[in-house]
Amino acid sequence: MMRTRPLKVALLGCGVVGSEVARIMTTHADDLAARIGAPVELAGVAVRRPSRVREGIDPSLVTTDATALVKRGDIDVVVEVIGGIEPARTLITTAFEHGASVVSANKALLAQDGAALHAAAEEHDADLYYEAAVAGAIPLIRPLRESLAGDKVNRVLGIVNGTTNFILDKMDSTGAGYQEALDEATALGYAEADPTADVEAFDAAAKAAILAGIAFHTRVRLDDVYREGMTEVTAADFATAKEMGCTIKLLAICERAADGASVTARVHPAMIPLSHPLASVRGAYNAVFVESDASGQLMFYGPGAGGAPTASAVLGDLVAVCRNRLNGATGPGESAYAALPVSGMGEVVTRFHISLDVADKPGVLAQVATVFAEHGVSIDTVRQQGRQDGGGEASLVVVTHRASDAALNGTVEALRKLDTVRGVASIMRVEGE
Ligand SMILES: NC(=O)c1ccc[n+]([C@@H]2O[C@H](COP(=O)([O-])OP(=O)(O)OC[C@H]3O[C@@H](n4cnc5c(N)ncnc54)[C@H](O)[C@@H]3O)[C@@H](O)[C@H]2O)c1
Numbered sequence: 473m474m475r476t477r478p479l480k481v482a483l484l485g486c487g488v489v490g491s492e493v494a495r496i497m498t499t500h501a502d503d504l505a506a507r508i509g510a511p512v513e514l515a516g517v518a519v520r521r522p523s524r525v526r527e528g529i530d531p532s533l534v535t536t537d538a539t540a541l542v543k544r545g546d547i548d549v550v551v552e553v554i555g556g557i558e559p560a561r562t563l564i565t566t567a568f569e570h571g572a573s574v575v576s577a578n579k580a581l582l583a584q585d586g587a588a589l590h591a592a593a594e595e596h597d598a599d600l601y602y603e604a605a606v607a608g609a610i611p612l613i614r615p616l617r618e619s620l621a622g623d624k625v626n627r628v629l630g631i632v633n634g635t636t637n638f639i640l641d642k643m644d645s646t647g648a649g650y651q652e653a654l655d656e657a658t659a660l661g662y663a664e665a666d667p668t669a670d671v672e673a674f675d676a677a678a679k680a681a682i683l684a685g686i687a688f689h690t691r692v693r694l695d696d697v698y699r700e701g702m703t704e705v706t707a708a709d710f711a712t713a714k715e716m717g718c719t720i721k722l723l724a725i726c727e728r729a730a731d732g733a734s735v736t737a738r739v740h741p742a743m744i745p746l747s748h749p750l751a752s753v754r755g756a757y758n759a760v761f762v763e764s765d766a767s768g769q770l771m772f773y774g775p776g777a778g779g780a781p782t783a784s785a786v787l788g789d790l791v792a793v794c795r796n797r798l799n800g801a802t803g804p805g806e807s808a809y810a811a812l813p814v815s816g817m818g819e820v821v822t823r824f825h826i827s828l829d830v831a832d833k834p835g836v837l838a839q840v841a842t843v844f845a846e847h848g849v850s851i852d853t854v855r856q857q858g859r860q861d862g863g864g865e866a867s868l869v870v871v872t873h874r875a876s877d878a879a880l881n882g883t884v885e886a887l888r889k890l891d892t893v894r895g896v897a898s899i900m901r902v903e904g905e
């Protein structure tokens with residue numbers, strides 16, 4: 473039966489995502505009410521620049537005082553789409569203290585302070601939902617938290633940043649320059665306010681921390697995630713990848729160790745074979761594989777960024793949180809009971825592609841191979857190519873079998889000390905095989 477008193481929603485931030493949330497709340501008001509069992513009313517919209525015209529939003533709802541809005545006491549759900557750490561964190565905790573539940577898209581904040589925010593939600597019998605924080609529109613948080621709650625997740629691997637996938641895809645398919653591709657991603661509303669978060673992979677690392685935490689029932693913070701951005705990926709790297717039948721993607725990889733006693737989380741550019749489904753993820757799309765004991769491999773795919781797709785995830789959370797409130801209940805909170813240690817990058821085992829500039833003379837190959845053997849790194853393939861410039865140098869491209877990051881680092885350090893190795897041109901991990 474439909475309740476007539478509306479549930480009141482406060483919207484904090486009316487930018488790319490917030491303006492779409494407001495639009496959908498208005499245009500889909502009847503459907504949302506029917507699905508929830510009560511009407512939802514936009515009770516206030518906190519903005520930074522009140523003079524901006526906001527189509528479809530009653531100007532009397534607009535305020536620059538977000539704190540007063542969350543303190544009103546009659547707000548049922550606060551939707552935080554401001555981003556960043558402060559004032560978002562204080563506004564969310566104040567919202568809990570004043571009886572509201574919270575829906576947020578803020579991965580940076582959740583990766584840094586998720587545990588404290590969950591504790592605050594629990595203390596005040598409120599919900600904290602954040603489907604939009606990871607992989608935009610793609611349902612991923614709720615499947616991990618709820619649908620897979622009876623299974624054991626061993627690995628989460630995928631593309632979780634739309635901006636960098638858009639840039640890498642453009643560079644690969646059209647030969648576009650890095651800046652040109654980034655400007656386009658920003659204009660389309662994919663990039664963060666400061667695109668450093670995207671291209672230096674802080675955004676993807678925050679998402680990896682959130683995913684690993686939920687998947688492994690363990691607290692994983694941003695600082696626990698190994699991070700390498702994509703600003704140093706060059707056209708030459710794409711050419712090498714192509715020669716190997718691969719492309720380059722910025723991947724987030726969260727894994728349980730083989731003995732199950734620890735976990736790792738990392739974000740870095742990697743080569744993947746063109747035959748792998750992740751290789752054909754284009755533009756700002758995201759795709760994430762989840763591997764679990766009973767389910768086997770699941771793939772989640774869809775728009776990972778942009779105003780409307782992200783608003784879709786926010787609205788889904790809003791409906792769920794409103795239903796919980798009508799039932800006098802709360803949904804699942806933090807689950808960190810496993811408390812597994814999070815290992816550093818040295819423990820990660822993967823394959824590597826290493827390109828060396830070496831002297832083009834007898835015995836060099838044997839010398840290089842010996843260094844790999846001494847560090848316990850097994851070589852899969854080696855390709856040597858003499859240079860046409862007559863400088864007496866050659867390129868040596870080595871692809872290894874699976875080896876630990878620590879063993880590979882030791883190998884590279886020793887290779888650099890050989891007189892015959894003039895330089896290490898590139899090192900890239902090879903995933904997805
Ligand atoms: N854009 C996307 O594709 C996308 C996807 C997923 C998640 N997110 C997340 O959603 C959140 C919002 O992102 P966005 O792209 O809409 O950013 P945005 O910069 O377009 O919007 C944020 C808005 O908040 C306003 N704001 C800042 N401080 C404020 C304050 N104190 N009070 C009221 N308003 C304030 C800004 O003026 C701006 O209009 C971020 O956490 C972001 O990481 C964005």
Ligand SMILES: N[C@@H](CCO)C(=O)O
Binds near residue numbers: 605632636663664
């Ligand atoms: N800037 C982010 C937004 C979605 O979280 C991206 O490009 O993926």
Ligand code: NA
Binds near residue numbers: 612
């Ligand atoms: Na999502």
